[in-house]
Amino acid sequence: MPRYALRVEYDGGPFAGWQRQADQPSVQGAIEAALAKLEPRAHTIAAAGRTDAGVHALAQVAHCDMEKSWDPFRLSEALNHHLKPAPVAITVAAAVDDDWHARFSAVERRYLYRILLRRAPPTLIHGQVWKIGHDLDAEAMQKGANHLLGRHDFTTFRASICQAKSPVKTVDAVDVARVDGFFGPEIQIRVRARSFLHNQVRSFVGTLERVGRGAWAPDDVRAALEARDRATCGPVAPPTGLYLAGVGYDTDPFAP
Incomplete structure (x- = not known):
């Protein structure tokens, strides 16, 4: 499965933090929901750091695995379209090796x-x-x-x-x-x-x-x-x- 690095900007105010929550909005949940619009299935992404509720990011880094190959620019544009109106933006995406990890490679x-x-x-x-x-x-x-x-x-x-x-x-x-x-x-x-x-x-x-x-x-x-x-x-x-x-x-x- 092709892997992509994502640089993520967000306002942490509306979220219970980065990490996916069962009953509260999270940045991870918002991005995974946007990914499911592109490839309908369950998605799990990893990030360099799990920011707490109310904490913002100028340049968080996460990675996702896709079933098909995407042009990185098209992937970021498609994700930003489906992230609206959440205050989350993918500012850039890049193809990376399968063993590259947003957290453990940092x-x-x-x-x-x-x-x-x-x-x-x-x-x-x-x-x-x-x-x-x-x-x-x-x-x-x-x-x-x-x-x-x-x-x-x-x-x-x-x-x-x-x-x-x-x-x-x-x-x-x-x-x-x-x-x-x-x-x-x-x-x-x-x-x-x-x-x-x-x-x-x-x-x-x-x-x-x-x-x-x-x-x-x-x-x-x-x-x-x-x-x-x-x-x-x-x-x-x-x-x-x-x-x-x-x-x-x-x-x-x-x-x-």
Whole structure:
């Protein structure tokens, strides 16, 4: 069966997450339903990461197996037609080898978190940022974020329901920047690693927000990390500001 990689963009607001749900809408379910319009049968797709309810994607990657050969452009166009009106789009498709896997072939995942700094509620980007009505010190947040780099036991920043076999992960980058956005100033936090624990990025962000508003010193992040205790973590940031921004592979399946 020919296999195709799909780059997927979606607004996570209307969905209970990526993973197929029996009684709730999911991104996986929406794409599999669209595939069934093209080839009427049960479809099962795999993704690079299972985003939670309310989490968005700029460039999720999934793969599907088809019974017949498709021109990748025609496949993406046909899927986008049948995905309407769901806020899901296949931005590009590519033929890949039969043993290529969206999850297991991935060598890194990149996440973006957006914090909007303004008093007024967002209207045009409602549900797509974490709105905070006070300023944050991006420089202090970066100093705190630097303690999270490298290979550590991240028990402090791991959800109690996390199913990973080990809390030890290697974080390659945590970059904090203040950006003058169209809707107001934002703090944007970009995190990169091969893989993540459940709620790890949102736990990072909630803790760094405490540093940014002056409730914590940057070195308090190191103390929380070394405690290996979930109770020492800052609050978990809401899902609305989180985006799966990209997935890396040894060979880019979408390269021209």
